[in-house]
Amino acid sequence: MTRYIKRHSLQARITHDVTIIACILLAISGLFVFITPLNNLLPSQVTFGIRMAHRVLGVVFIVVPLVSALLAPKGVKHMFSNYLAKWDKDDVTFMKRFLPYMLGPKRVHMPDQHEVKSGQRLADGLLLVAGATIAISGVFLLLGTTVVSFGAGLMLVMHLLHDLAFLMLAVFGLAHIFLGSGIFQPYRRMRRVMFGNGLISESDALYHWGHWAREELEKGDKVVEIKD
Amino acid sequence: MSTEMAIYFDSSACTACKGCQCACKCWNSLPSPLGLNANEFTHSYQSPMDLNGNTRLIMRFEENESPKKWGVEWSFGRRSCMHCSNPGCASVCPSGALSVDEATGFVRVEEDKCIGCRYCETACPFDVPRYYGPDSKVNKCTACLDRQENGRAAQINNGTGVTQTQFNVPACVHTCPPGALDFGPRDEMIAKAYERVEFLKNREIDPSPHASVYGDKLFDGAGTHVIMVLKYPVETYGLPVDPKVSPMVDLLGWMKPLTGLAAAATVAGLGLSFLTGIGYKRDTLHYDEKKH
Numbered sequence: 131m132t133r134y135i136k137r138h139s140l141q142a143r144i145t146h147d148v149t150i151i152a153c154i155l156l157a158i159s160g161l162f163v164f165i166t167p168l169n170n171l172l173p174s175q176v177t178f179g180i181r182m183a184h185r186v187l188g189v190v191f192i193v194v195p196l197v198s199a200l201l202a203p204k205g206v207k208h209m210f211s212n213y214l215a216k217w218d219k220d221d222v223t224f225m226k227r228f229l230p231y232m233l234g235p236k237r238v239h240m241p242d243q244h245e246v247k248s249g250q251r252l253a254d255g256l257l258l259v260a261g262a263t264i265a266i267s268g269v270f271l272l273l274g275t276t277v278v279s280f281g282a283g284l285m286l287v288m289h290l291l292h293d294l295a296f297l298m299l300a301v302f303g304l305a306h307i308f309l310g311s312g313i314f315q316p317y318r319r320m321r322r323v324m325f326g327n328g329l330i331s332e333s334d335a336l337y338h339w340g341h342w343a344r345e346e347l348e349k350g351d352k353v354v355e356i357k358d
Numbered sequence: 359m360s361t362e363m364a365i366y367f368d369s370s371a372c373t374a375c376k377g378c379q380c381a382c383k384c385w386n387s388l389p390s391p392l393g394l395n396a397n398e399f400t401h402s403y404q405s406p407m408d409l410n411g412n413t414r415l416i417m418r419f420e421e422n423e424s425p426k427k428w429g430v431e432w433s434f435g436r437r438s439c440m441h442c443s444n445p446g447c448a449s450v451c452p453s454g455a456l457s458v459d460e461a462t463g464f465v466r467v468e469e470d471k472c473i474g475c476r477y478c479e480t481a482c483p484f485d486v487p488r489y490y491g492p493d494s495k496v497n498k499c500t501a502c503l504d505r506q507e508n509g510r511a512a513q514i515n516n517g518t519g520v521t522q523t524q525f526n527v528p529a530c531v532h533t534c535p536p537g538a539l540d541f542g543p544r545d546e547m548i549a550k551a552y553e554r555v556e557f558l559k560n561r562e563i564d565p566s567p568h569a570s571v572y573g574d575k576l577f578d579g580a581g582t583h584v585i586m587v588l589k590y591p592v593e594t595y596g597l598p599v600d601p602k603v604s605p606m607v608d609l610l611g612w613m614k615p616l617t618g619l620a621a622a623a624t625v626a627g628l629g630l631s632f633l634t635g636i637g638y639k640r641d642t643l644h645y646d647e648k649k650h
Binding site: 163164165166169170173174175177178181232233234235236275282283285286287289290293294296297300301304305308313314315316332333336337343344347 | 450452453454470471472473474475476477479480481482485493494604606607609610613614616617620621624625627628630631632634635636637638640642643644645
């Protein structure tokens with residue numbers, strides 16, 4: 131028997147997965163606007179079609195998390211309380227050791243962490259900020275080129291914010307994929323937490339989120355035992 | 359060999375016949391509404407009131423009080439692409455639909471490359487680019503580069519009353535009856551403009567003290583490829599006195615290489631991290647509630 135802890139609800143997983151797929155497709159379609167050789171590769175009608183698809187995907191990227199948040203306000207509150215939690219000594223140590231750990235996981239031991247690691251709070255927090263920025267600026271760009279005139283100055287600011295947020299998403303998104311999908315060896319099996327059944331094994335939970343895992347194992351209400 | 363070219367416009371010689379406006383439409387096959395009263399009434403000779411998806415050039419009509427005891431100062435202006443030497447529109451255009459023609463310095467439009475993003479609209483200090491069709495293609499003056507490149511011959515009045523044959527002339531210049539428009543090497547057009555301004559300022563009958571040359575020194579000296587002789591103050595013609603391309607246009611230009619660099623650095627760092635993690639193993643961890 132192996133003990134598992136339920137880490138993410140079905141709704142959280144669906145929201146995450148749909149948003150992440152929309153985000154990746156948005157990045158790809160956005161590159162056809164952003165990079166001249168790429169959009170010159172295809173006929174302009176195809177690029178135009180990709181731009182329109184970018185807008186539809188943008189709606190998915192914005193609406194799905196918003197609807198999910200409205201359906202589960204307590205979950206949103208819980209998420210933000212985790213992200214805004216006060217940093218303790220372990221959190222600081224985690225951040226200090228992060229780079230050496232990433233370049234030598236066999237040698238560096240990381241301290242126990244709460245439900246959301248300090249590194250997660252920082253990187254995923256910035257990912258959320260970048261996501262919100264790119265969504266808001268995207269709405270301005272969409273409306274400003276279709277139904278409303280916001281003026282050249284504001285539109286340029288929105289272009290810049292959109293591009294800056296894309297840069298942040300590229301950096302933190304790549305890191306998120308590297309860790310979250312388990313490409314990094316110590317993070318193997320992590321993709322099941324969001325793209326699978328939402329369960330994490332006792333061993334992995336203790337390794338990644340020691341404080342949280344012990345609390346949950348003590349409480350027991352999120353613990354399930356599955357026959358090997 | 360490339361020679362920077364320019365379109366010359368003399369507002370003091372313009373009679374506002376709108377021949378240039380019509381010639382632009384005809385040459386570029388730009389449609390106009392043909393139904394009864396299909397054109398919006400503008401309360402002015404200016405029609406349409408501004409550039410639009412089918413109109414690349416309009417003549418502006420401005421009526422101001424005259425400092426003299428009688429009459430009005432009626433100014434005729436040209437509103438179209440100024441063909442900046444360092445065009446903001448081309449800088450932000452992600453598809454390469456707008457670019458600077460190396461041979462002449464005019465801003466070239468390649469409609470088949472346009473993806474309708476409208477970035478150029480936000481970067482133009484003269485608010486010129488307009489869009490047409492369901493996929494929002496850019497529409498702006500091309501300085502008839504097609505005519506120039508194909509050696510289209512034209513009989514033009516060079517402003518002195520002498521009609522001569524000139525090749526490669528934009529449609530608007532070709533059609534101008536009073537010779538208010540001219541076309542040629544930019545240096546020559548600037549020299550001609552200054553000569554005309556001198557004349558306007560110093561003529562004995564009805565001198566124009568505010569006459570000036572517009573377009574040669576804008577943008578910190580880079581200038582434009584439309585050189586204007588303005589009889590009245592610049593503002594009279596609805597032109598910005600000191601147009602600026604937003605500094606954000608430059609910042610946007612930095613974003614592509616910066617994002618590419620950041621993404622490449624991230625991939626390289628993560629690749630290194632992956633390599634150092636190869637062979638990583640750890641023992642299975644268990645938690646015993648009773649012992650804690």
